[in-house]
Amino acid sequence: MTRILMLSWEYPPLLVGGLGRHVHALSAALAAAGHDVTVVTRHAPGAPLEEYTEGVRVIRAPDDPPVFTVAGGDMLPWALSFQHTLTRAALRAARTGRYDVVHAHDWLVAHTAVTLRDHLDVPLVATVHATESGRHQGWLPHPHNRTIDDIERWLTTEAVRVIVCSEYMRTEAGRLFGAAPDRVDVVANGVDTLRWRARPRAVAAARERYAGDGPLISFAGRLVYEKGVQLLLAALPALTGRFPGLRVVIAGDGPYRKELEDLADARVTFSGFLSGHELTALMGASDCYVVPSIYEPFGMVALEAAAAGTPVAVADTGGLAAIVEHGVTGVKFTPGDPDALAAAVGAVLADRGYARALAQHALRRVRDAFTWPSIAAATAAVYATTLSDDAGRVAREAEHVLTHVPATRSATL
Incomplete structure (x- = not known):
């Protein structure tokens, strides 16, 4: 001891x-x-x-x-x-x-x-x-x-x-x-995998609250420049052109929030800080969880999203580069590149079978190693x-x- x-x-x-x-x-x-x-x-x-x-x-x-x-x-x-x-x-x-x-x-x-x-x-x-x-x-x-x-x-x-x-x-x-x-x-x-599995009723409620007629993308984290949310917002025109009705939820708060809100349009909801149960429900309701970080020592939130059963798209940088295997446990894109981000997220949203396989392999990886x-x-x-x-x-x-x-x-x- x-x-x-x-x-x-x-x-x-x-x-x-x-x-x-x-x-x-x-x-x-x-x-x-x-x-x-x-x-x-x-x-x-x-x-x-x-x-x-x-x-x-x-x-x-x-x-x-x-x-x-x-x-x-x-x-x-x-x-x-x-x-x-x-x-x-x-x-x-x-x-x-x-x-x-x-x-x-x-x-x-x-x-x-x-x-x-x-x-x-x-x-x-x-x-x-x-x-x-x-x-x-x-x-x-x-x-x-x-x-x-x-x-x-x-x-x-x-x-x-x-x-x-x-x-x-x-x-x-x-x-x-x-x-x-x-x-x-x-x-x-x-990651505590049990904690990040939301109840179906909570997932359905989050879906009803945040999603439109199309797919739902989410991000959660402190709203600072290095988290790269501005890159996700810059990628939205390319994604909405392919996926009508797409919606995005940005969960969290921070000093960069006002600038991000000025960049966003009606397709984007800034939810503020969400409690644990609210966040797990949002992740579970999402069709893709995005981690667009410019700097990320590890990327624990990507594992939390994987534990929630959600396919993840992450910037190929820092710790994220090691914990996500491209095409197996998630998809990766060049950091700082909105076009690459849109292509990676689009690949997940376009093929539900592919997205489901990514989520299943990622959950298994979390249970085995983290x-x-x-x-x-x-x-x-x-x-x-x-x-x-x-x-x-x-x-x-x-x-x-x-x-x-x-x-x-x-x-x-």
Whole structure:
């Protein structure tokens, strides 16, 4: 059994993107496997400050009274303020529990993670879910972008081991941060296939609500430039010419929403953020789920759509390139190319038998390779290696001290 202190800036019921769902499922699967898991996270209105749920101790840190607004995309003042309350909550947790390892998820908890590592004298594991450089296609235009990049590099350097979700991200961690490949572990994201199977009645209701007389396409995610929704909208004229009555649902919210709404027409519905049951129903009702990302470290939402039984069309980039086999478990298209996107989605919509085969093979692939118990086991193996590596480091440092004590010092003593 490993005693884990896990840090995340989002956790149910507070969800912003895929990170919170990942930490929730991973911590529950680790607890089910017999590990002792405490998650320290941000408080959500109406949620308890502390609870035991699904075998996990969850401690939620309330915001301090001073308000730090996010202006111009600069999250740094807010993030540093948030980490003060997160650190205090984590230190309170440490008074009533012992831990073997601190596990940090992304840069927004980096300062808390290093503080807890030093205070508890336990090793640090860091999961890098995405990078600031990758989000901006290598362009870091503002001082806050460059500072976030520096924090990510610092967290990666301070951790004994680094977890990433794909080989693509292992390469990126090495290229951007100088992380040696043998210090970076690839552990994929997982999917609870049962959770993503909507009831037929809910699927029918979603179909009635969103679909017209033609096929239904959907997307779900944070509405930011790198998710590529603008490319899906640019592909619509070619698709509607082939498929009269086609409708599109864009689920989610984010800073790019207004620009996307200005690009869209009456065929497109912006649903806002959907709850878990609403999202599974939408996916299940869709004839094709599209992931048009320009940058995507893994692409967990493609697996979630596959678990919902929906054929997927994804950009051939990042982690998506590895998890989808073209023509077998989905279709892929050249990233950034609306014409290629339209052709790939059109191939799915034009042949229901082909679409059904893609969905069946994808669901089988998810069940075989991306279950949370297997992801938790791989993560626990990283903890074991971390503890072994850290024990070796401590022994080497002790030996160095003993072999370099000056003779005059021992004489004086």
